[in-house]
Amino acid sequence: xxxxxxxxxxxxxxxxxxxxxxxxxxxxxxxxxxxxxxxxxxxxxxxxxxxxxxxxxxxxxxxxxxxxxxxxxxxxxxxxxxxxxxxxxxxxxxxxxxxxxxxxxxxxxxxxxxxxxxxxxxxxxxxxxxxxxxxxxxxxxxxxxxxxxxxxxxxxxxxxxxxxxxxxxxxxxxxxxxxxxxxxxxxxxxxxxxxxxx
Amino acid sequence: xxxxxxxxxxxxxxxxxxxxxxxxxxxxxxxxxxxxxxxxxxxxxxxxxxxxxxxxxxxxxxxxxxxxxxxxxxxxxxxxxxxxxxxxxxxxxxxxxxxxxxxxxxxxxxxxxxxxxxxxxxxxxxxxxxxxxxxxxxxxxxxxxxxxxxxxxxxxxxxxxxxxxxxxxxxxxxxxxxxxxxxxxxxxxxxxxxxxxx
Amino acid sequence: xxxxxxxxxxxxxxxxxxxxxxxxxxxxxxxxxxxxxxxxxxxxxxxxxxxxxxxxxxxxxxxxxxxxxxxxxxxxxxxxxxxxxxxxxxxxxxxxxxxxxxxxxxxxxxxxxxxxxxxxxxxxxxxxxxxxxxxxxxxxxxxxxxxxxxxxxxxxxxxxxxxxxxxxxxxxxxxxxxxxxxxxxxxxxxxxxxxxxx
Amino acid sequence: xxxxxxxxxxxxxxxxxxxxxxxxxxxxxxxxxxxxxxxxxxxxxxxxxxxxxxxxxxxxxxxxxxxxxxxxxxxxxxxxxxxxxxxxxxxxxxxxxxxxxxxxxxxxxxxxxxxxxxxxxxxxxxxxxxxxxxxxxxxxxxxxxxxxxxxxxxxxxxxxxxxxxxxxxxxxxxxxxxxxxxxxxxxxxxxxxxxxxx
DNA sequence: GATGAATGAGCTTTCATTCAT
DNA sequence: CATGAATGAAAGCTCATTCAT
Numbered sequence: 001x002x003x004x005x006x007x008x009x010x011x012x013x014x015x016x017x018x019x020x021x022x023x024x025x026x027x028x029x030x031x032x033x034x035x036x037x038x039x040x041x042x043x044x045x046x047x048x049x050x051x052x053x054x055x056x057x058x059x060x061x062x063x064x065x066x067x068x069x070x071x072x073x074x075x076x077x078x079x080x081x082x083x084x085x086x087x088x089x090x091x092x093x094x095x096x097x098x099x100x101x102x103x104x105x106x107x108x109x110x111x112x113x114x115x116x117x118x119x120x121x122x123x124x125x126x127x128x129x130x131x132x133x134x135x136x137x138x139x140x141x142x143x144x145x146x147x148x149x150x151x152x153x154x155x156x157x158x159x160x161x162x163x164x165x166x167x168x169x170x171x172x173x174x175x176x177x178x179x180x181x182x183x184x185x186x187x188x189x190x191x192x193x194x195x196x197x198x
Numbered sequence: 199x200x201x202x203x204x205x206x207x208x209x210x211x212x213x214x215x216x217x218x219x220x221x222x223x224x225x226x227x228x229x230x231x232x233x234x235x236x237x238x239x240x241x242x243x244x245x246x247x248x249x250x251x252x253x254x255x256x257x258x259x260x261x262x263x264x265x266x267x268x269x270x271x272x273x274x275x276x277x278x279x280x281x282x283x284x285x286x287x288x289x290x291x292x293x294x295x296x297x298x299x300x301x302x303x304x305x306x307x308x309x310x311x312x313x314x315x316x317x318x319x320x321x322x323x324x325x326x327x328x329x330x331x332x333x334x335x336x337x338x339x340x341x342x343x344x345x346x347x348x349x350x351x352x353x354x355x356x357x358x359x360x361x362x363x364x365x366x367x368x369x370x371x372x373x374x375x376x377x378x379x380x381x382x383x384x385x386x387x388x389x390x391x392x393x394x395x396x
Numbered sequence: 397x398x399x400x401x402x403x404x405x406x407x408x409x410x411x412x413x414x415x416x417x418x419x420x421x422x423x424x425x426x427x428x429x430x431x432x433x434x435x436x437x438x439x440x441x442x443x444x445x446x447x448x449x450x451x452x453x454x455x456x457x458x459x460x461x462x463x464x465x466x467x468x469x470x471x472x473x474x475x476x477x478x479x480x481x482x483x484x485x486x487x488x489x490x491x492x493x494x495x496x497x498x499x500x501x502x503x504x505x506x507x508x509x510x511x512x513x514x515x516x517x518x519x520x521x522x523x524x525x526x527x528x529x530x531x532x533x534x535x536x537x538x539x540x541x542x543x544x545x546x547x548x549x550x551x552x553x554x555x556x557x558x559x560x561x562x563x564x565x566x567x568x569x570x571x572x573x574x575x576x577x578x579x580x581x582x583x584x585x586x587x588x589x590x591x592x593x594x
Numbered sequence: 595x596x597x598x599x600x601x602x603x604x605x606x607x608x609x610x611x612x613x614x615x616x617x618x619x620x621x622x623x624x625x626x627x628x629x630x631x632x633x634x635x636x637x638x639x640x641x642x643x644x645x646x647x648x649x650x651x652x653x654x655x656x657x658x659x660x661x662x663x664x665x666x667x668x669x670x671x672x673x674x675x676x677x678x679x680x681x682x683x684x685x686x687x688x689x690x691x692x693x694x695x696x697x698x699x700x701x702x703x704x705x706x707x708x709x710x711x712x713x714x715x716x717x718x719x720x721x722x723x724x725x726x727x728x729x730x731x732x733x734x735x736x737x738x739x740x741x742x743x744x745x746x747x748x749x750x751x752x753x754x755x756x757x758x759x760x761x762x763x764x765x766x767x768x769x770x771x772x773x774x775x776x777x778x779x780x781x782x783x784x785x786x787x788x789x790x791x792x
Numbered sequence: 793g794a795t796g797a798a799t800g801a802g803c804t805t806t807c808a809t810t811c812a813t
Numbered sequence: 814c815a816t817g818a819a820t821g822a823a824a825g826c827t828c829a830t831t832c833a834t
Contacts, residue, residue, distance in 0.1 A: 008797095027313030029227035033825060043799045045827075054825065084394070106313075113308045113367075115225030120371070138393070148395050155365075155384045156393050162364025163357040169311075170356055173318070186353040194392030195336070195354050196282070197346050231808060232817095241816045243810075252808065404818095423709030425623035429804060439820045441806075450804070480790070502709070509704045509763075511621030516767075534789070544791050551761075551780045552789050558760025559753040565707075566752055569714070582749045590788030591732070591750050592678065593742050627829060628796095637795045639831075648829065799831080810820080 012050050015040045019061045024107035028058055028114065059122030062111060065104055066126035069097065070133070083141035084192070087160065090134060091188045094164045096181035099171065106172050109165070134160055163187055210248050213238045217259045222305035226256055226312065256309060257320030263302060264324035267295065268331070281339035282390070285358065288332060289386045292362045294379035297369065307367055332358055361385055408446050411436045415457045420503035424454055424510065455518030458507060461500055462522035465493065466529070479537035480588070483556065486530065487584045490560045492577035495567065502568050505561075530556055559583055606644050609634045613655045618701035622652055622708065652705060653716030659698060660720035663691065664727070677735035678786070681754065684728060685782045688758045690775035693765065703763055728754055757781055 018040035022031035033054055037044045051057040076093050080086040098105040112127070114120060134157045141147030147156070167187055171180045216237035220229035231252055235242045249255045274291050278284040296303040310325070312318065332355045339345030345354070365385055369378045414436035418427040429450055433440045447453040472489050476482040494501040508523070510516060530553045537543030543552070563583055567576045612634035616625035627648055631638045645651045670687050674680040692699040706721070708714065728751045735741030741750070761781055765774045 025313070030314065032823085044825090045800065046798055048826070049797065110311050110313050113311045115223075115228065115304070115308050124371075141393075146395055147393050148391075151384055151388055151393065154368075155381060156388055158364045158368055159357070159361040159385060159388045159393075162360030162362070162367075164360070166356045166360025166363060167353075169360075170352075173322075183353060186349055187357060190349055190354055190357045190389075190392070192392045192394045193346075194388070194390045195339075195345050195349065195357075196390045197344055230806085235817095242808090243817065244815055246809070247814070421709070426710065428802085440804090441821065442819055444805070445818065506707050506709050509707045511619075511624065511700070511704050520767075537789075542791055543789050544787075547780055547784055547789065550764075551777060552784055554760045554764055555753070555757040555781060555784045555789075558756030558758070558763075560756070561760060562752045562756025563749075565756075566748075569718075579749060582745055583753060586745055586750055586753045586788070587784075588788045588790045589742075590784070590786045591735075591741050591745070591753075592786045593740055626827085631796095638829090639796065640794055642830070643793070795832100795834085797831105797833095799829100801828100803827080804825100806824085807822100808820100810818105811816100812818095813816085 011040075011042070013064075015042065015047060015050055015057070016061050016064050019057050020065070020107045021103050023058065023061065023111055024103040024105075027110055028054075055116070055119060056122075058111060058114070058119060061107070062123050063126050065108060066130065070126070070129060072097070073133070082146065083137050083144055084146045086137050087134070087141065087191075088184075088188045090137070091160065091164055091191070092181065092184040095167060095184045095187070096179070098168050099179045099181055102172070105168055109169055109172060131157060131161065160191055163191060206248075209238075209240070211262075213240065213245060213248055213255070214259050214262050217255050218263065218305050219301055221256065221259065221309055222301040222303075226252075226309050253314070253317060254320075256312070256317060259305070260309065260321050261324050263306065264328065268324070268327060270295070271331070280344065281335050281342055282344045284335050285332070285339065285389075286382075286386045288335070289358070289362055289389070290379065290382040293365060293382045293385070294377070296366050297377040297379055300370070303366055304370055307363070307370055329355060329359065358389055361389060407436075407438070409460075411438065411443060411446055411453070412457050412460050415453050416461070416503045417499050419454065419457065419507055420499040420501075424450075424507055451512070451515060452518075454507060454510070454515060457503070458519050459522050461504060462526065466522070466525060468493070469529070478542065479533050479540055480542045482533050483530070483537065483587075484580075484584045486533070487556070487560055487587070488577065488580040491563060491580045491583070492575070494564050495575045495577055498568070501564055505565055505568055527553060527557065556587055559587055602644075605634075605636070607658075609636065609641060609644055609651070610655050610658050613651050614659065614701050615697055617652065617655065617705055618697040618699075622648075622705055649710070649713060650716075652708070652713060655701070656705065656717050657720050659702065660724065664720070664723060666691070667727070676740065677731050677738055678740045680731050681728070681735065681785075682778075682782045684731070685754070685758055685785070686775065686778040689761060689778045689781070690773070692762050693773040693775055696766070699762055700766055703759070703766055725751060725755065754785055757785055 015036070018036045019031075022036045022039060025031075033047055034044050036057070037047050040047075047057065051060055073090065073093055076089050077086050080089045098108065111119075112123065114123070135153055138147055138153045138156050138160075142149050142153070164187065167180060167183060213234065216234045217229075220234045220237060223229075231245060232242050234255070235245050238245075245255070249258060271288065271291055274287050275284050278287045296306065310321065312321070333351055336345055336351045336354050336358075340347050340351070362385065365378060365381060411432070414432045415427075418432045418435060421427075429443055430440050432453070433443050436443075443453070447456060469486065469489055472485050473482050476485045494504065507515075508519065510519070531549055534543060534549045534552050534556075538545050538549070560583065563576060563579060609630070612630045613625075616630050616633060619625075627641060628638050630651070631641050634641075641651070645654060667684065667687055670683050671680050674683045692702065706717065708717070729747050732741055732747045732750050732754075736743050736747070758781065761774060761777060
């Protein structure tokens with residue numbers, strides 16, 4: 001039975017990967033179930049045995065990526081010693097990880113902004129987990145005296161997330177093959193010390 | 199003839215406004231030409247006398263907003279005395295201006311990320327103008343000694359833009375009625391001085 | 397404008413006739429919108445400009461037939477002098493009229509028995525009108541002393557309607573080309589005098 | 595072997611009952627093989643070991659009910675002494691029996707009118723047996739002098755069958771919980787003596 | 793025999809676009 | 814110029830049937 005379950009999981013992931021690829025290239029609305037199915041090597045109808053519909057496929061794909069992303073992030077974070085290092089780790093990891101796989105990056109950037117309310121709801125939780133993670137690290141930083149206490153945690157978090165998000169976005173816009181992990185240092189330096197000269 | 203041209207322009211703007219409203223509420227793909235036409239008070243076919251198609255309507259709407267946005271931004275910037283003040287002005291203006299009209303904000307945040315290559319191309323120029331503007335202010339800042347020279351201009355720009363962009367995004371996600379212009383101060387403070395305690 | 401309205405009505409009837417034909421041959425569920433549209437000489441999508449959907453088409457077709465049926469029935473009934481003659485008129489008319497057009501007859505016999513609740517509701521009114529008509533004639537018959545008063549009106553009505561309905565049904569089952577209007581006499585004789593020998 | 599055969603028969607009946615239930619509630623076309631299989635406690639594919647397909651299931655279900663119906667009818671008829679009593683027995687039995695089980699009644703009324711020619715053919719025999727039965731009783735009635743000889747047997751039969759059929763139909767339409775066996779008396783009285791006052 | 797995952801044909805419906813008026 | 818009825822391609826989804834296990 002374990003073999004069967006494994007095969008099922010494998011197929012599910014194949015569909016998810018096909019979906020991510022299709023969505024990242026053409027966007028959700030311009031991707032057809034037929035195309036995704038063909039890419040995944042299954043029949044159209046088979047997709048509906050694994051996902052309720054196209055929309056659930058989108059949400060599942062997003063959750064799939066985010067879960068994996070957050071899981072690996074935790075491993076990385078364990079290596080960092082203090083809150084600031086952990087925050088730097090997040091910046092580095094976010095940029096490095098996403099620049100590894102342009103499909104995945106594009107998918108996240110694009111589909112994160114779905115207007116359909118149902119999609120927003122489905123996507124909300126894993127995204128929120130990430131935000132909460134940053135929040136808690138900022139709080140820890142404040143407690144340990146390494147982060148300024150005169151600024152709202154949420155504002156700091158938005159600047160951090162916005163910075164990495166936009167760095168990825170512009171990378172995608174440029175269709176630059178060059179990885180952007182190397183920029184993590186500079187980005188974090190701005191976040192840390194600000195742009196003002198002293 | 200001038201009267202005719204004026205009427206034409208007026209009608210064009212009416213269509214654009216209807217399109218922006220529809221796109222921002224339901225997204226590009228869930229908005230129909232028929233709905234937009236009805237909202238604009240014209241017949242379906244009439245739209246095609248003013249725009250090549252639905253996609254051009256999207257691009258035009260984006261350009262329309264951005265042009266207006268940049269135009270008004272220049273006026274504001276004229277009041278600021280030095281590069282840092284100008285950058286603060288941008289942050290403040292971006293947040294204030296967009297939080298005035300949630301529809302427009304949503305439209306910009308969501309539809310900016312269209313995957314269709316043709317849309318990306320059409321959108322690129324006005325967006326690029328904005329980026330260039332920030333870039334030049336950062337450069338000026340460096341020259342005047344107010345901005346750190348040890349960091350790439352592009353990186354600084356991305357952090358600035360990402361910060362305001364994400365602030366707007368999260369505001370939209372929260373569906374918070376409260377305006378966020380008031381957060382400009384804090385956001386800029388982070389950008390300016392960084393999050394690290396001294 | 398009248399020309400336009402006329403053309404619209406004409407096209408609507410063309411669609412209805414195509415639907416009746418298709419439904420009567422293959423039944424509602426085995427008929428496709430595409431087939432009906434082709435038969436009516438229009439594009440698939442055009443049907444949706446005239447009817448909300450396939451189901452509304454079914455209900456409209458039924459109502460269309462029944463309205464016409466009842467209208468012409470009234471004309472016929474005006475010629476009959478007393479309640480019994482009127483009832484005989486109904487029997488004769490029902491059999492004659494339906495046997496004129498097998499498509500229509502089959503359609504009525506088949507689709508009258510749709511299990512979908514929404515269809516039942518849509519069909520209910522015109523069917524009910526017919527039943528009520530028979531009821532009122534039976535009542536008149538009782539009042540005038542021509543019809544037995546010791547039997548519930550509804551029971552009599554059901555026997556009358558059932559008799560003609562089944563006569564049509566069996567005619568359809570036999571696929572008998574022979575018209576059955578001629579059987580009206582015998583059917584009514586049974587209804588009138590019963591089967592028992594005296 | 596007998597045990598095996600018995601189990602097979604039992605399972606077959608279970609499937610038929612599940613089918614009848616599903617068909618009567620949602621109609622043939624809105625019932626899925628999957629639903630029927632689940633209701634019968636078997637796998638989808640198993641159905642195909644007992645029936646050639648969905649359509650054969652429909653025909654078998656109809657035949658199953660009719661066979662049972664006719665079998666029990668014969669028992670009842672044995673109690674009646676003369677042709678007229680036997681005909682009354684049929685009317686009473688038909689109404690009583692069907693009003694016992696609304697599901698079955700609905701199924702017979704609705705699905706009897708399937709347009710698909712193959713279904714019509716499959717259904718024809720058992721239905722015909724019932725018609726023939728009534729015919730022969732009418733003939734007997736004529737021979738024994740209890741039934742009028744001036745009317746075609748078929749016409750009389752159609753009136754009889756139509757009367758009970760419509761009584762059931764209207765009962766279903768009304769969704770009346772009240773059993774209609776009690777109306778048999780009145781219905782038969784109309785059939786026997788006609789509606790005309792003397 | 794029994795299973796149920798997989799298939800893929802086929803359906804209804806939507807909607808951007810066209811063009812006769 | 815403006816209209817809006819007509820178009821028809823395209824898409825998501827269902828479900829009877831098959832067949833490897």
